Amino acid sequence: MIFTVIMLVALAIPFLLAITVIVLVFRGLRYLWRRTRPDQIIRRGLIVAVGLAAIALPFVANKVGERNHLLGRVPEPLEVAEIEYRLEELFGVGFMPATMKPVSLSIG
Numbered sequence: 001m002i003f004t005v006i007m008l009v010a011l012a013i014p015f016l017l018a019i020t021v022i023v024l025v026f027r028g029l030r031y032l033w034r035r036t037r038p039d040q041i042i043r044r045g046l047i048v049a050v051g052l053a054a055i056a057l058p059f060v061a062n063k064v065g066e067r068n069h070l071l072g073r074v075p076e077p078l079e080v081a082e083i084e085y086r087l088e089e090l091f092g093v094g095f096m097p098a099t100m101k102p103v104s105l106s107i108g
Contacts, residue, residue: 032047
């Protein structure tokens with residue numbers, strides 16, 4: 001029981017630090033937004049672009065990590081041209097339906 005509590009606390013600390021960093025970034029962007037005049041279109045555009053990038057960055061990083069994980073399983077002499085995702089429904093056993101999303105790699 002104590003081990004579980006320690007592990008939960010150990011996992012919660014980086015999660016809370018990440019949330020704190022995100023909040024600080026957006027508070028800084030809000031501060032910069034309020035300091036700019038409405039006629040500074042380029043600067044305000046950059047502030048909006050940084051905010052959108054901060055929102056999109058975790059998704060892009062996740063997709064890059066997923067791609068690297070898939071390509072890590074391909075032997076070195078082979079080269080991958082594309083990764084194709086397909087949804088295939090398989091028949092389950094009894095009460096458990098089996099829905100899988102297999103990945104096929106096109107070797108080129």
